[in-house]
Each structure stands twice: as structure tokens, then as C-alpha cells.
Amino acid sequence: MEATKDSLVNVYDEEVPKKNDIIKFEGVTKNFNDFTAVNNLNLTVKKGEFLSLLGPSGCGKTTTLRMIAGFEHPTKGNIYIDKAKTTNLPPYKRSVNTVFQNYALFPHLTIEENIGFGLKQKKLKKNLVKNKVKEMLGLIGLKEHLSKYPKQLSGGQQQRVALARALINEPQVLLLDEPLGALDLKLRQKMQFELKQIHEKVGITFIYVTHDQEEALVMSDRIAVMNNGNIEQIDTPEKIYNNPKSSFVADFIGEANILQLNQLDENQLSILDKSSMEYKNTMVIRPENIEISDSPLKNVDTINLKGNIVDITFVGAKVVIQCNINDFTLVVHSFNQNLYKSLKVNQKVYMSFHKRNITFV
């Protein structure tokens, strides 16, 4: 087959994605004038996966998504969708749909018409469209609302309609750019579970952009943590949380105490195996893995640090305690409410953590 400029160019050589890969970025860079928004990105997304792009504002999440959708084109590198090189293919030729933060529903069309819009454009038979829309309304739990207009629905309901409108086209990949950003916390949490269930039901690949770490942890099969146009780590939520590869990832996901080993004395570090491959000069310890007590713990694999409490804050389910040790502050989270009553600011205490809870970055 002769490949034209806009057609899918199938190149079955070793650089092409594997059977189960739906998207592959190969050294993709996006510059806006002299600013690099995405920097030499390599990324593979598996078929049916729920992948989140997570990172602070301006790190390049939306730009990455827009390049998959075809709204932006890479300055350098290639993007493959389902084994086809799509780097410069226009959006309408890609089997990809996007759900945005602002629902972008058509205000003058009913919910039924909004959801069926894409299929009507494709000139599918009226009955077929009606049935498919019904199926979608069932999926998003809005069967009774089909003849309403968008403004007669709540934010969460409108977002579900936007989702159904994208899913009805049966794209290979659904791109979601902070779709829950405008919702309040409770509704957002409810929608996170709904989205996860919908993903499981439809089996389509979801690529989800968020700067909310909890959202990414709750929903994703894998998370790509982005910083300054780069992916710092791509892993399962558990690995990202328990084995962060850099201090940026450790600090961005959850809370972390990041210590330079020269802040501790040799005696305190004697339990660490310095010949280990894992051993590095910066260590991460999560606040919930630190125990506070009056005396050092006797376990041989435990580091005990002596310090002074500078703050105790009650935050509902947990108590947050800050302790000064030499020139740094350690944050401890405790779920023991009695501890809150028994501790005092300026009290001298031991903060202890097991070797297995240390991650070196």
C-alpha cells in the first residue's frame, strides 16, 4: 500500500510498539518558541490500561495529551497509536476522544442529542443511535434525564454526559484532562469510583491528566509522574508511593521526610548496609512509618532519633507531630488519638523507624 502524507503509515520494524501497546512516544519533544514544554519523552501505554499523567501545574501534562489527540504536533520524535505512526495525523483521523474539564456540552441540545451527536454525524441509522444512547445513559446512570438540557443537570451529571458522548464513539483511547477539576471534593471522590468502574466495564484505554495525587492513586493502573516536561517515574500506584525513584516523586506523592544522610551521625546509621546497591545519600521516610515514644525501640533494624516536639496538630483521623532533630524537622503521622493527649510541645521524644521503610533516592 502506498502511504500518503496523512494516512496511517504502518511500519513493522523493531521500533514499533508491541502487540499489547496502544500508544508509544519515541523521543517526543514539544517546543513553543524557545520554551520546551515536553522534553524527549518516551512512554508506552498498554491496551486497556488506566494511565494517569500526574504533576504540578505547567509540567506538560495537557501538552502531552494534546499531542495524542492531534491538537498539537511534536517538534521532534514520533507518536504511534496502535502500531501506526500518527505523529502528524489530524485529530479527526485518530481513534481517540477527549473529555475536558469544562464539559463543553451543546447547550441547545438535549442530553440524548448531546450523547448521540457523534453517531448522528457519522450518519448511523436513527434507531441504532437511539439504542446506543440508551445503553450509554444506563452506563452513566442518567436514564431518566434524556430529554433534559445540560443546564438542567448538576456539574457531576454534566460531566457524566460528556463522558458518555466521548465513549459512544468507541474510541481506542479516551483522553481525560482534569475532568473532575470543577467538582467539589465529595462529588469528585464519588466520580473517581464511577470512572474506575466505567473503565472496567468498557475496557478502553484511559489516559487521565490530573495534578491531584490522591485521584491518581485511587484510579490508575499506572501513574506517570511528570516534572518540567519529563517523566520522573512511571509505575503502579503502590510502587510510586512505596518506592519513589527521586525526591521529587517522594515529595509530590503523599508526604515525605527527605533526609540527607550527613544530617545523621554514624551511630544512628550503623544498621544500614552501605555496600548495598540501594544505598544512596538521600533517604525518604513516610510520616506514617515513624513511631514516637519516650524511649528508643530495641529492634536491631530500627533507627532511633532523639528530638524535641515543636508542634502537635489534630487533623481528624490522624495527629501530625513535628519534631526538631539537630538542624532538621521530622514530620510524624499517628493514628493513635491517645498519643495526641499524652504528648506536649517541647517534650523530648524518640522517633523510630524500621530499615525496611526507608527508600533511598
Ligand SMILES: Nc1ncnc2c1ncn2[C@@H]1O[C@H](COP(=O)(O)OP(=O)(O)OP(=O)(O)O)[C@@H](O)[C@H]1O
Ligand atoms: N500554545 C502554547 N504556547 C506557548 N506556551 C505553551 C502553550 N501551551 C502550553 N504552553 C506552556 O507549556 C507548559 C506546559 O503546559 P501544559 O498546559 O502542558 O501544562 P499542564 O501540566 O497541563 O499544567 P496545568 O496543570 O496547569 O494544566 C506551560 O509552561 C505552558 O505555559
Ligand SMILES: [Mg+2]
Ligand atoms: Mg493542563
